[in-house]
Structure formats: structure tokens, C-alpha cells
Amino acid sequence: MIYVIEYRKENLLILSDFEIRSLMEDGSDIDLFIPLENRTLNLYLEDMPNYLDGRIQLLDVRSILFRFTTEEGNNFSTVHFLKNIDLKSAIMNLVFNYKNHYVSIKKDEYSASFSIIKK
Numbered sequence: 869m870i871y872v873i874e875y876r877k878e879n880l881l882i883l884s885d886f887e888i889r890s891l892m893e894d895g896s897d898i899d900l901f902i903p904l905e906n907r908t909l910n911l912y913l914e915d916m917p918n919y920l921d922g923r924i925q926l927l928d929v930r931s932i933l934f935r936f937t938t939e940e941g942n943n944f945s946t947v948h949f950l951k952n953i954d955l956k957s958a959i960m961n962l963v964f965n966y967k968n969h970y971v972s973i974k975k976d977e978y979s980a981s982f983s984i985i986k987k
Contacts, residue, residue, distance in 0.1 A: 875900065878938050880945060880966045881987070885975035891933075900934040902973065904980050909949065912983040914969075926959050932973070932982070936966075943967035 875882040892899040909929040929949050936945035943965050951957040964984055972983040
């Protein structure tokens with residue numbers, strides 16, 4: 869797979885077909901903003917229970933915000949799926965440990981795919 873953007877900071881790795889903008893770097897705290905152009909987002913997580921059909925679908929996602937810290941020993945990121953630019957417009961949030969995983973964001977014809985994958 870060929871990605872347009874690769875973002876790497878400490879243990880966090882994001883491979884994306886969409887632009888990745890740094891919104892805030894305040895000491896060890898970092899916010900990353902990824903605009904998705906109001907696409908349907910298909911969310912894929914490894915080891916999902918087999919009673920789910922393999923994906924979670926979110927409609928009209930304008931952007932994704934990653935909030936994480938570079939503090940030693942902290943490998944957690946909060947991911948906000950936003951309907952508008954405002955953080956309070958989150959459709960869904962999740963927290964994941966990125967020490968042994970990376971994020972793939974692929975542009976499809978009419979949608980986007982967001983996957984958390986083991987390194």
C-alpha cells in the first residue's frame with residue numbers, strides 16, 4: 869500500500885491518504901487534525917467479536933482528531949470522530965494503546981477506511 873502521509877512521533881504511527889495537521893503542541897501534549905471531506909468512515913479493529921460483521925460505519929465524518937502525549941510510558945491516544953470542526957461535535961470517541969499498533973486511514977472512492985493494526 870502506498871500512503872501519501874506518514875506521521876511518526878514516539879510510538880505513534882499514522883499512515884494516511886489524507887493531510888495530517890498539527891493543531892496544538894503544548895509541552896508533551898499534541899493534537900492532530902485529519903480532514904476527511906465529510907466521508908462515510910468504515911472503522912476496522914483487529915480481533916472484533918465475530919458476531920459483528922467486521923466494521924463499524926460512521927456517516928458524514930468531517931475530520932478525525934488524535935489527542936496524545938509524548939510523556940514517557942504513556943502510549944494512549946484519544947481519537948475523536950467529528951461531524952464539525954468543534955470537539956463537542958464528536959460522533960464517537962475511542963482510546964487505544966498505540967505502543968504495538970498503528971493507524972491506517974485510506975481514501976476510498978466515496979468513503980474512507982480507518983484501521984488499527986498490529987505492528
